[in-house]
Amino acid sequence: MPDLxxxxxxxxxxxQIIWFGVLLLAGVIGGxxxxxxxxxxxxxxxxxxxxxxxxxxxxLIDKTLLHELRAFADISIGIILFELGHRIDLRWLKRSPRLxxxxxxxxxxGAGLVYxxxxxxxxxxxxxxxxxxxxxxxxxPAVVMRITADLGAxxxxxxxxxxxxxxxxxxxxxxxxxxxxxxxxxYRGGWQTILLHPMYLLAGSFxxxxxxxxxxxxxxxWLGKREEMQVALLIALILATIGAAIALxxxxxxxxxxxxxxxxxxxxxxxLAAPDFGLTGQIFFLIxxxxxxxxxxxxxxxxxxxxxxxLAAVRFAGKAVGILAFVPGDGMRMRQGLLLALALTxxxxxxxxxxxxxxxxxxxxxxxxxxxxLPAVVLLEIAGPVLTQFAxxxxxxxxxxxxxxx
Amino acid sequence: xxELPFKLSRPLTLGIELELQIVNTRDYNLTxxxxxxxxxxAKSGNPGDIKPExxxxxxxxxxxxxxxxATLLAELRAMRAAIASAARKLNVGIAGGGAHPFQKWNDRRxxxxxxxxxxxxxxxxxAKQFTVFGQHIHVGCAxxxxxxxxxxxxxxxxxxxxALSASSPFHQGEDTSFDSSRLSAxxxxxxxGTMPLARSWREFESYFSKMRGxxxxxxxxxxxxxxxxxxxxxxxxxxxxxxxxSVDRAAALAAYAQSLARYLRLERPRAVCDxxxxxxxxxxxxxxxxxxxxxxxxxxxxSRAKLCQDLVATFPRVAAHAEDxxxxxxxxxxxxxxxxxxxxxxxxxxxFKETQSYADVVRWQCEQWxxxx
Numbered sequence: 131m132p133d134l135x136x137x138x139x140x141x142x143x144x145x146q147i148i149w150f151g152v153l154l155l156a157g158v159i160g161g162x163x164x165x166x167x168x169x170x171x172x173x174x175x176x177x178x179x180x181x182x183x184x185x186x187x188x189x190l191i192d193k194t195l196l197h198e199l200r201a202f203a204d205i206s207i208g209i210i211l212f213e214l215g216h217r218i219d220l221r222w223l224k225r226s227p228r229l230x231x232x233x234x235x236x237x238x239x240g241a242g243l244v245y246x247x248x249x250x251x252x253x254x255x256x257x258x259x260x261x262x263x264x265x266x267x268x269x270x271p272a273v274v275m276r277i278t279a280d281l282g283a284x285x286x287x288x289x290x291x292x293x294x295x296x297x298x299x300x301x302x303x304x305x306x307x308x309x310x311x312x313x314x315x316x317y318r319g320g321w322q323t324i325l326l327h328p329m330y331l332l333a334g335s336f337x338x339x340x341x342x343x344x345x346x347x348x349x350x351x352w353l354g355k356r357e358e359m360q361v362a363l364l365i366a367l368i369l370a371t372i373g374a375a376i377a378l379x380x381x382x383x384x385x386x387x388x389x390x391x392x393x394x395x396x397x398x399x400x401x402l403a404a405p406d407f408g409l410t411g412q413i414f415f416l417i418x419x420x421x422x423x424x425x426x427x428x429x430x431x432x433x434x435x436x437x438x439x440x441l442a443a444v445r446f447a448g449k450a451v452g453i454l455a456f457v458p459g460d461g462m463r464m465r466q467g468l469l470l471a472l473a474l475t476x477x478x479x480x481x482x483x484x485x486x487x488x489x490x491x492x493x494x495x496x497x498x499x500x501x502x503x504l505p506a507v508v509l510l511e512i513a514g515p516v517l518t519q520f521a522x523x524x525x526x527x528x529x530x531x532x533x534x535x536x
Numbered sequence: 537x538x539e540l541p542f543k544l545s546r547p548l549t550l551g552i553e554l555e556l557q558i559v560n561t562r563d564y565n566l567t568x569x570x571x572x573x574x575x576x577x578a579k580s581g582n583p584g585d586i587k588p589e590x591x592x593x594x595x596x597x598x599x600x601x602x603x604x605x606a607t608l609l610a611e612l613r614a615m616r617a618a619i620a621s622a623a624r625k626l627n628v629g630i631a632g633g634g635a636h637p638f639q640k641w642n643d644r645r646x647x648x649x650x651x652x653x654x655x656x657x658x659x660x661x662x663a664k665q666f667t668v669f670g671q672h673i674h675v676g677c678a679x680x681x682x683x684x685x686x687x688x689x690x691x692x693x694x695x696x697x698x699a700l701s702a703s704s705p706f707h708q709g710e711d712t713s714f715d716s717s718r719l720s721a722x723x724x725x726x727x728x729g730t731m732p733l734a735r736s737w738r739e740f741e742s743y744f745s746k747m748r749g750x751x752x753x754x755x756x757x758x759x760x761x762x763x764x765x766x767x768x769x770x771x772x773x774x775x776x777x778x779x780x781x782s783v784d785r786a787a788a789l790a791a792y793a794q795s796l797a798r799y800l801r802l803e804r805p806r807a808v809c810d811x812x813x814x815x816x817x818x819x820x821x822x823x824x825x826x827x828x829x830x831x832x833x834x835x836x837x838x839s840r841a842k843l844c845q846d847l848v849a850t851f852p853r854v855a856a857h858a859e860d861x862x863x864x865x866x867x868x869x870x871x872x873x874x875x876x877x878x879x880x881x882x883x884x885x886x887x888f889k890e891t892q893s894y895a896d897v898v899r900w901q902c903e904q905w906x907x908x909x
Contacts, residue, residue: 219561222627282643284560284568286626355893400896404563461576461625527568530645 146195150202153191154413156183157420171515173276173419178512180423191424203421206414207272207479208372208386209365213405214271215339215390217296228460229290233297235452236474237267241305243448247440254502257316257495261309262502265484266445266477268302269295273476273515276415282529283522287466291473291518294453296387299480303383306484307331313492335380339388342371343396350401357403364405383483422479422511430501431508438505442475442513445506449474466525473521476514481507539741540756542680545601545770548798548861549676550608552790553598554779555589555669556619556905557631557898564898566593566639566667569628570647576622583618584611590652591644591667593636595619601676605791605863612783620906629902632786633884634669634704634718634778637894641665641708662725668718671701671777673790675797676770680737682801683765686772687731688808689800690763690793691816694776695823695832696850699843700870701777701789702827703880706894715827715881718778719820727753728760730813740765762820772797776820781880781904788870791863798857805853806836827881828874844875
C-alpha cells in the first residue's frame with residue numbers, strides 16, 4: 131500500500147453531490163441577482179440559473195444527473211402540494227358559495243378557450259386538445275406560494291389566489307385522471323383497464339391521503355402542540371406518503387393534495403398548528419425551481435412559440451372572464467378581480483409533472499402532448515412569477531420595503 | 537367665546553368606540569384586512585360608523601349617541617352582526633382584546649392616509665408598537681366646567697375601568713404578568729398621562745392655547761390622556777379600557793361610566809384637590825398589573841382596599857343613579873360579581889392554560905366576539 135493512499139487520485143471520481151451543490155449555489159446567487167439587480171422575483175432567478183447550468187445551457191448538469199435528482203423534485207412538490215391542500219378551507223367555501231362558482235367558472239372558461247383554440251386554430255384532435263386543456267387549468271402552486279411568501283403578501287387577492295390555485299390544481303389533476311379511460315380506449319386497453327385504472331388512482335390516492343391524515347391526527351393527539359415537533363412530524367409523514375404513492379403507483383399529486391385538505395378539515399380539535407416549514411421549506415422551493423429550470427427545453431419552446439403564446443393568452447382570457455363574472459356581490463372590487471386573474475397566470479412544475487405522468491402511461495400520446503403544452507410552460511415559467519408579483523404589488527398587498535431614512 | 541368652544545350636549549348621553557383586531561383564520565395572526573373589510577362593508581349597505589385605524593390590522597366601530605344602555609347595546613349588536621358577516625365572507629376573524637397575543641410589532645403596516653403616515657413618521661417604532669386595541673367611552677356634559685370636574689373626579693375610578701376591561705395579558709408571544717399590558721404602550725407617548733390640574737374650562741383653555749402656541753398640538757386629538765374633555769362632542773372621553781372580548785361587556789362598562797357620571801355630577805361628593813393625582817400612577821399601575829386583585833389607595837382619605845372590594849363599596853353610591861338610568865341590575869352584576877366571574881384577562885389566561893396555544897386563544901377570542909351567525 132503506498133504511503134499517501136489517503137490522498138485523492140486524479141482524475142477525481144465523479145460525484146453528483148458536488149454538482150447538486152453547485153446547482154443550488156447557482157440558484158441562490160441567481161435568485162439574489164434577480165431580486166437586487168433586476169427587481170424580478172427570486173424564483174425567476176432560480177429557474178434561469180438552472181437553465182444556464184442545465185443541458186440547454188453550459189451543460190454542467192446532464193440529463194442523467196437530472197434524472198437522478200428527480201427524487202428531490204418529487205419531495206419538494208409533495209411538500210408544496212400538502213401545504214396547498216391545507217389552504218382549502220371548506221368552511222369558507224360553504225359560507226361563500228360564490229367562491230366555488232368563481233373557481234368552477236375560472237377553470238371551465240380557461241380550459242374551454244384553450245380547447246377551442248387548439249381544435250380550431252391548430253387542428254388538434256379531441257383527446258390531445260382535452261388533455262392540454264386539463265393541464266392548462268392548473269396554476270403553478272409553487273410559484274404562487276413562493277411569491278406570496280417572499281413578498282409577505284396579505285389580503286383578499288393573495289388569499290383568493292392561493293385558494294383558487296389549490297382548487298384549480300385539484301380540478302386539473304382530477305380532469306386529467308378522468309381522461310384516462312378515453313386514452314385506454316384509444317390505445318386499445320381492455321375494459322378492465324379502462325374502468326379500474328382511473329378508479330384505482332382516484333380511490334387509492336384519496337385513501338392514502340386519508341390514512342396519512344388519520345395517522346397524523348392520532349400522533350398529534352399524543353405529541354401535543356409543540357410546533358417544532360409538529361413540523362418534523364409532518365415532513366416525516368409527507369415523505370412516507372410520497373414514497374407510498376410512488377410504490378403503490380398512485381398519483382403523488384392527488385394523494386398529497388388530499389392529505390393537506392383532509393387534515394385541515396378533519397382536525398376538529400385544532401391539533402395541528404398552521405404548518406410553517408420556514409427555512410426548510412424555502413430550500414425545497416429552491417431545489418424545485420432550479421431543477422425545473424434545468425429541465426426546460428428552450429428549443430421546443432422556440433419552435434412552438436406561436437402555439438405557446440396563443441395558449442398562454444387564451445388561458446388568461448378565460449380565467450379573467452370566469453373570475454370577473456362572479457366578483458360583484460363577493461365583497462371585492464373589479465380591479466381586484468382582474469389582478470386576481472393575473473396572479474393565477476403561472477404554469478410550471480405541476481404541468482411538467484402531469485405531462486411526465488401521462489407520458490409514463492402513454493408514451494406516444496405524451497410526447498405529442500408535451501410538444502403542445504411545453505412551449506406555454508416555458509413561457510409562463512419565466513413570465514408567470516413576474517406577473518404574479520406585479521399583481522400582488524399593484525393590489526397593495528405586499529409587505530412594504532423598509533422605509534428609507536427621512 | 538373662548539379659544540376652545542365646548543359644544544353643548546345633553547348631559548349623560550353615551551357613546552362608545554371600539555378598536556378591533558383583524559386576524560387570518562389559518563394561524564390567527566393579525567392580518568392586512570382593514571381596507572378589504574371596509575370595502576366589503578361599504579357594499580353591504582350602511583352598517584354604521586366603521587373607520588380605519590392606524591394599522592391595516594385594525595378597524596374602529598363607533599356607536600351613535602344614546603341616552604341609555606339598552607339602545608346602545610342593540611346598536612352595537614347590529615354593527616357586530618354586519619362586521620362579522622363581512623368578515624366571514626372574506627374569511628378573516630374579528631376579535632376583541634386589548635392586544636394581540638403573539639403578533640410581532642414590526643410586521644404591522646400603516647394604513648395609507650395622510651394623518652397616519654404623519655404619525656408613523658413622527659413616532660417611528662412607537663406607532664407600530666401602538667398596535668393595541670382600546671374602548672373609548674364618551675359621556676355627555678352640560679358645559680366645559682362640568683367636563684373639567686368630571687375628568688378630575690373620574691380619575692379616582694380609572695383603576696376600576698382598567699381592571700374591569702383588562703384583556704391584554706399576552707404581548708409579543710409572552711405572558712406579561714399584567715392584566716392590561718396595553719396601557720404600558722400608551723405611556724411611551726410624550727403627550728400621554730393626565731389632564732393638568734385646571735379647575736375650570738377657562739383655565740383649561742388658557743393651558744390649551746399655551747400648548748398650541750408651543751406648536752406641540754393642533755387639536756385635542758393630539759393629547760393621549762387617560763381621560764380627556766372632548767369639546768367638539770361636548771363630552772368627556774374615558775380611554776383607559778382595553779377592548780373587551782364582547783360588545784355586551786363593552787356596553788356594560790359604558791353603563792357603569794354613565795351611572796358614575798350621574799352620581800358625580802348630581803351629588804358632587806368631593807371637590808378637586810391639589811393632591812388628586814399624587815397616587816394616580818401608582819393606582820393605575822396596580823390595576824394594570826394585578827387587575828381585580830390590585831391594592832388601591834383612595835386619593836381623598838388615603839384608605840387602602842383591594843380593587844374588587846372597592847368595586848363592591850362603590851355600588852351603593854351609584855345604585856340609585858343606575859336605577860334611574862335603567863341599568864341597575866347590569867351595573868350590580870358588573871361591580872358585585874367582578875370577584876367571582878373575573879375579568880377577560882383571567883378568562884384569556886385560563887384559555888391559554890387549557891390549550892397551550894396562542895393561536896387557539898385568538899380563535900376563541902374571535903368566537904367570543906363574532907358569535908355564531
